[in-house]
Amino acid sequence: xxxxxxxxxxxxxxxxxxxxxxxxxxxxxxxxxxxxxxxxxxxxxxxxxxxxxxxxxxxxxxxxxxxxxxxxxxxxxxxxxxxxxxxxxxxxxxxxxxxxxxxxxxxxxxxxxxxxxxxxxxxxxxxxxxxxxxxxxxxxxxxxxxxxxxxxxxxxxxxxxxxxxxxxxxxxxxxxxxxx
Amino acid sequence: xxxxxxxxxxxxxxxxxxxxxxxxxxxxxxxxxxxxxxxxxxxxxxxxxxxxxxxxxxxxxxxxxxxxxxxxxxxxxxxxxxxxxxxxxxxxxxxxxxxxxxxxxxxxxxxxxxxxxxxxxxxxxxxxxxxxxxxxxxxxxxxxxxxxxxxxx
Numbered sequence: 143x144x145x146x147x148x149x150x151x152x153x154x155x156x157x158x159x160x161x162x163x164x165x166x167x168x169x170x171x172x173x174x175x176x177x178x179x180x181x182x183x184x185x186x187x188x189x190x191x192x193x194x195x196x197x198x199x200x201x202x203x204x205x206x207x208x209x210x211x212x213x214x215x216x217x218x219x220x221x222x223x224x225x226x227x228x229x230x231x232x233x234x235x236x237x238x239x240x241x242x243x244x245x246x247x248x249x250x251x252x253x254x255x256x257x258x259x260x261x262x263x264x265x266x267x268x269x270x271x272x273x274x275x276x277x278x279x280x281x282x283x284x285x286x287x288x289x290x291x292x293x294x295x296x297x298x299x300x301x302x303x304x305x306x307x308x309x310x311x312x313x314x315x316x317x318x319x320x321x322x
Numbered sequence: 323x324x325x326x327x328x329x330x331x332x333x334x335x336x337x338x339x340x341x342x343x344x345x346x347x348x349x350x351x352x353x354x355x356x357x358x359x360x361x362x363x364x365x366x367x368x369x370x371x372x373x374x375x376x377x378x379x380x381x382x383x384x385x386x387x388x389x390x391x392x393x394x395x396x397x398x399x400x401x402x403x404x405x406x407x408x409x410x411x412x413x414x415x416x417x418x419x420x421x422x423x424x425x426x427x428x429x430x431x432x433x434x435x436x437x438x439x440x441x442x443x444x445x446x447x448x449x450x451x452x453x454x455x456x457x458x459x460x461x462x463x464x465x466x467x468x469x470x471x472x473x474x475x
Contacts, residue, residue, distance in 0.1 A: 147328075241333035248337050274448035277429065281442050286458075289384070296381040301434070301442050301458030 145172070149179045157186055273297055354399040355420040355428060356473040359408045361393045364457065365464025378469065385457065385467065393466075405431075412461045413437055416468065426450050428472045434459070450474050 149172045155161050156169045173179055273290055274297040285302040362375065364387035372391045375382060382390050393411055400406040405419035414436045421429040427447045434442040434456065441459070448454055453471030460466075 151328075238329055241329040244333050245337045245340065248340055252340065274446050274452060274454040275427075277445040277447055279442070279444040282440055284441070286442070291381075291384045294380045294384060296384050297446075297448075297454040298384060299442070299444060299446075299454065299456045299458075300385075301456070303441070303458060303460060 146176060146179055149173065149176070150182055153179065153183055153186060157183070157190065353475045354401045354404075356397060356475070357400050357406060357418050357420070357430070358395070358397040358453075358469075358471045358473070359416060359418075360395050360469040361410055362467040362469065363389075363391045363393050363411075363461060363464050364467045365389050365391075365462070367463055381455070382467065385455075387464070389464070390467070410434070410459070410466065410468065412459060412466070414441070414459060414466075416456075416470075418470065420472065420474070421445065423450070423474055428474050430470065430472055432456070432470065434468075446470075448472060 149169050152161060152165065152169055153173075156166055159166075161169060173183055273292075273295050276288055276297070276299065279286060279288070279299065281301055287298075287300040287302070289296070289298040289300065291298070360375075362372075362382065364382070364385060366388045368389045370389045370391065371379065374392045375390050379390075396408050398406040398408070400418060400420055402420050402422070405417050408416045408418065410416050414434060417433040417435070419431040421431055423429070424447075427449055429445060429447045431445050432443070433440060436459070442456070444456075446454055448471075451471065451473045453469050455467055455469055457465055457467040
């Protein structure tokens with residue numbers, strides 16, 4: 143069932159018989175049960191009736207010829223390019239289109255900003271400057287090397303372990319030390 | 323023109339609602355940090371390069387080993403100032419604690435231990451979604467290289 147707001151927006155078209163069948167039926171059903179909307183309908187009917195009476199009484203006195211000539215002149219007049227452009231812009235940014243466009247743009251922007259939240263492993267948005275800063279380091283007496291390699295933006299902390307602490311018997315000294 | 327105006331009003335309201343939901347979700351500092359650890363065996367025993375390491379090939383080759391093989395990958399969500407422990411081959415473990423975030427950088431406190439013996443304590447500040455490499459512990463004729471990355475949503 144249509145609500146009061148929708149009914150009042152369509153009641154004029156309903157009185158003129160301009161609504162689609164389903165919408166007209168819904169409006170009619172609502173008018174049967176809603177006293178406020180019925181009152182609105184009666185108000186519009188009275189307005190229509192008053193206007194019709196006024197038109198019937200004074201219609202013959204109205205001079206339509208100058209009005210119609212003006213309409214014809216405007217139709218015949220060649221329009222400027224900026225008028226055409228203005229109409230196009232108004233057509234593009236009309237209310238129903240904007241109503242869809244605003245949330246759509248916001249959703250797209252938010253999706254762009256949030257993409258890393260959904261795909262933390264994605265490459266999108268990865269900082270080009272990947273260099274890390276080592277604020278403190280304690281290797282408990284062992285030798286340690288710190289390498290910042292600018293070309294590949296790589297930070298490496300290399301821990302040199304004393305031979306006696308190496309627990310893998312197969313390890314050869316030359317293989318555990320990188321040459322950077 | 324009542325209908326389009328209503329439509330526009332509703333769309334603006336729903337847009338504001340979307341923005342409010344996003345602002346609520348985007349509030350940082352409360353959500354845990356996603357810490358990802360990759361343990362890699364670097365050695366000179368072959369020329370094999372693990373295809374899974376392709377995205378960081380150039381970075382790994384800074385160390386001039388001939389072979390790189392991914393041994394394990396692990397990921398944990400770690401609350402700020404809490405810590406998570408990752409098992410590293412060879413009886414080692416890596417404890418990581420996100421400390422704070424500043425200028426889109428995350429400070430990570432990292433402790434590498436072998437059994438109960440501490441090997442290294444360090445605090446590293448890295449870019450959000452950035453990573454650094456911690457290498458050196460000997461393993462199976464080569465050396466372990468641990469890639470440590472962090473992502474704060």
